[in-house]
Amino acid sequence: MNSSVKFRIGKSKAFQWLTTALAFACILPLFAILFFIIKAGITKINWHFLVNVPKPVGETGGGIANALLGTFIIIVVAALIAIPIGILCGVYLSENKKSRLAYWSRMCVDILQGVPSIVVGIVAYFWLVKPLGGFSALSGSVALAIMMLPIVIRSTEETLKLLPDSLKEAAFALGMPFHRVILKVIIPCGISGILSGVMLSVARVAGETAPLLFTAFGNPYLSANVTKPMQSLPLLIFNYATSPYNDWHDLAWGASLILLVFVLVLNISTKLITKRWKVQL
Amino acid sequence: MIESTTIENNSLTLSDVSLGVIGSVKTPAKVRQRVKRLYRQIRTENVFKRALVLMGLIMIVLVIGILLTLIVESLPSIKALGAKYLWGRTWDPVQDIYGAYPFLLGTLLTSFLALAISVPFSIAIAIFLGEYFPKGWIPDFLKNTVELIAAVPSVIYGFWGLAVLVPIVRSFETKIGVDPYGVGIFSSSLILAVMIIPYAASLGRSVIQMVPSALKEAAYSLGATRWEVIKHVIIPYTKSGLFAGILLSLGRALGETMAVTMVIGNTSIIPKSIFAPGNTMASVIANEFTEADKPVYLSALIELGLVLFLVTVVINMIGRRVISRFTNE
Numbered sequence: 001m002n003s004s005v006k007f008r009i010g011k012s013k014a015f016q017w018l019t020t021a022l023a024f025a026c027i028l029p030l031f032a033i034l035f036f037i038i039k040a041g042i043t044k045i046n047w048h049f050l051v052n053v054p055k056p057v058g059e060t061g062g063g064i065a066n067a068l069l070g071t072f073i074i075i076v077v078a079a080l081i082a083i084p085i086g087i088l089c090g091v092y093l094s095e096n097k098k099s100r101l102a103y104w105s106r107m108c109v110d111i112l113q114g115v116p117s118i119v120v121g122i123v124a125y126f127w128l129v130k131p132l133g134g135f136s137a138l139s140g141s142v143a144l145a146i147m148m149l150p151i152v153i154r155s156t157e158e159t160l161k162l163l164p165d166s167l168k169e170a171a172f173a174l175g176m177p178f179h180r181v182i183l184k185v186i187i188p189c190g191i192s193g194i195l196s197g198v199m200l201s202v203a204r205v206a207g208e209t210a211p212l213l214f215t216a217f218g219n220p221y222l223s224a225n226v227t228k229p230m231q232s233l234p235l236l237i238f239n240y241a242t243s244p245y246n247d248w249h250d251l252a253w254g255a256s257l258i259l260l261v262f263v264l265v266l267n268i269s270t271k272l273i274t275k276r277w278k279v280q281l
Numbered sequence: 282m283i284e285s286t287t288i289e290n291n292s293l294t295l296s297d298v299s300l301g302v303i304g305s306v307k308t309p310a311k312v313r314q315r316v317k318r319l320y321r322q323i324r325t326e327n328v329f330k331r332a333l334v335l336m337g338l339i340m341i342v343l344v345i346g347i348l349l350t351l352i353v354e355s356l357p358s359i360k361a362l363g364a365k366y367l368w369g370r371t372w373d374p375v376q377d378i379y380g381a382y383p384f385l386l387g388t389l390l391t392s393f394l395a396l397a398i399s400v401p402f403s404i405a406i407a408i409f410l411g412e413y414f415p416k417g418w419i420p421d422f423l424k425n426t427v428e429l430i431a432a433v434p435s436v437i438y439g440f441w442g443l444a445v446l447v448p449i450v451r452s453f454e455t456k457i458g459v460d461p462y463g464v465g466i467f468s469s470s471l472i473l474a475v476m477i478i479p480y481a482a483s484l485g486r487s488v489i490q491m492v493p494s495a496l497k498e499a500a501y502s503l504g505a506t507r508w509e510v511i512k513h514v515i516i517p518y519t520k521s522g523l524f525a526g527i528l529l530s531l532g533r534a535l536g537e538t539m540a541v542t543m544v545i546g547n548t549s550i551i552p553k554s555i556f557a558p559g560n561t562m563a564s565v566i567a568n569e570f571t572e573a574d575k576p577v578y579l580s581a582l583i584e585l586g587l588v589l590f591l592v593t594v595v596i597n598m599i600g601r602r603v604i605s606r607f608t609n610e
Contacts, residue, residue: 012506022405089336105337108344114597116536179329207434208540243442267432
């Protein structure tokens with residue numbers, strides 16, 4: 001073998017090692033974050049932390065019950081708005097592949113997916129907060145619902161596109177009306193894909209802070225009233241992490257760990273579902 | 282069903298036969314009932330179809346609504362400040378001076394710096410997963426882990442950045458002899474770079490896997506090494522797809538709010554170097570929106586939101602256009 005060939009092979013090997021090293025270097029920050037959040041958060045979490053509201057500055061202790069309840073309510077309301085609209089819109093897009101309206105609709109879903117979250121917050125502020133005369137959890141839910149929609153629609157559309165036409169034709173041949181074919185045959189057949197889309201969308205909005213800044217706003221007390229300001233985990237983390245008090249930092253670390261675990265568990269279980277049922281997303 | 286009806290009942294009428302599909306019928310009253318039910322079903326079907334079309338329309342209305350709201354609400358500032366607002370160099374709401382240049386510069390600096398840091402990594406992941414090791418548990422693990430990077434909430438990136446990264450950057454800045462703020466453009470870019478890796482990487486991986494093996498085999502048969510195949514076959518073939526992935530990453534970086542807000546330092550003066558604190562369009566909105574007490578102030582912030590919206594929409598559209606052209610080829 002002459003030296004030029006050896007050089008080329010060496011270069012190729014070197015490049016392969018470089019690529020491998022760079023690729024694996026990317027997961028270091030994720031593990032650094034995981035490690036640090038777990039280390040800082042795990043000692044803060046106990047029963048007391050989960051069932052109490054934050055104490056004022058200067059008093060130790062206190063918990064994040066208000067943020068947990070708030071996050072739960074805001075996400076449930078957002079999901080109630082986004083899931084029916086999202087699934088039906090996904091059905092529409094998969095049933096009408098060629099129509100002009102569907103083309104524009106699909107493009108708008110794409111646009112919606114790229115809209116920065118802070119812009120959604122501004123818009124929700126002018127649509128709900130200003131007309132209703134004050135910050136409210138409901139406006140936060142609407143903002144989050146707008147962010148969930150594109151994910152639910154996309155996954156529904158992609159899942160239903162993969163179903164064989166024979167399913168639908170068989171149902172029609174039995175004389176089933178269109179809406180029953182969709183609701184009783186098509187959607188149940190694609191439910192695993194739709195479900196994983198819904199879970200992904202919940203995981204995505206659970207950590208969103210920017211749309212809630214001018215809508216749900218935050219609330220230091222326990223509140224279950226959706227027409228009033230409400231605390232949520234990401235808002236609590238943002239407000240307390242940027243505060244100068246150590247007690248509040250502790251609360252924020254605990255809250256970060258809970259939020260991170262929730263989001264990662266949702267994501268990983270979605271992956272397992274898609275793998276188990278071989279869904280393509 | 283039709284057969285059983287005909288056998289049991291000899292007073293069969295024409296309508297019975299035609300309605301046979303909806304069940305066995307015996308008396309005229311029952312026939313009328315069946316017909317009613319059939320009509321009801323047809324009506325429900327039409328309502329359902331219309332509801333579906335309505336859902337499609339809602340998406341269009343939503344996007345147009347967002348655009349119109351932003352335009353209408355930023356009209357006061359467009360009228361009062363005009364186009365020079367965008368390159369005004371001072372932002373001082375107390376004295377009613379509004380110039381967006383520091384934020385435009387901050388956004389561009391952080392996004393492109395983040396892009397420059399993250400592109401080698403995301404392309405490396407794309408090549409590793411798409412070409413070197415497409416199958417097996419190690420690449421599966423890498424792929425899933427990289428996707429999880431996108432799942433971590435941005436506020437947690439921000440908090441981590443504030444607590445861990447900023448002190449490291451501060452000591453680095455002391456070492457190289459610039460003002461050790463810690464927070465600033467550089468820290469934000471580092472955090473952003475981590476956050477946007479998955480977008481370019483996953484798209485890059487799928488386009489690299491789409492390279493026809495005939496092309497690669499032809500190159501190998503001519504004696505090319507692996508690196509030469511990547512350089513002369515795979516990269517040129519997937520150029521547009523890789524570009525689209527980088528565009529999508531850029532779109533994410535431009536609109537990212539919370540992580541940047543927490544580590545950029547939030548000063549509205551033009552940053553003197555990449556280590557100085559600054560502000561991006563998104564971070565200034567997040568910080569000052571609820572404090573804006575004057576109509577023009579608020580409206581100036583919304584105009585920033587409008588600019589952000591338009592820029593990200595254009596970038597995403599170009600990105601998606603490039604992808605769809607690539608996949609159709």
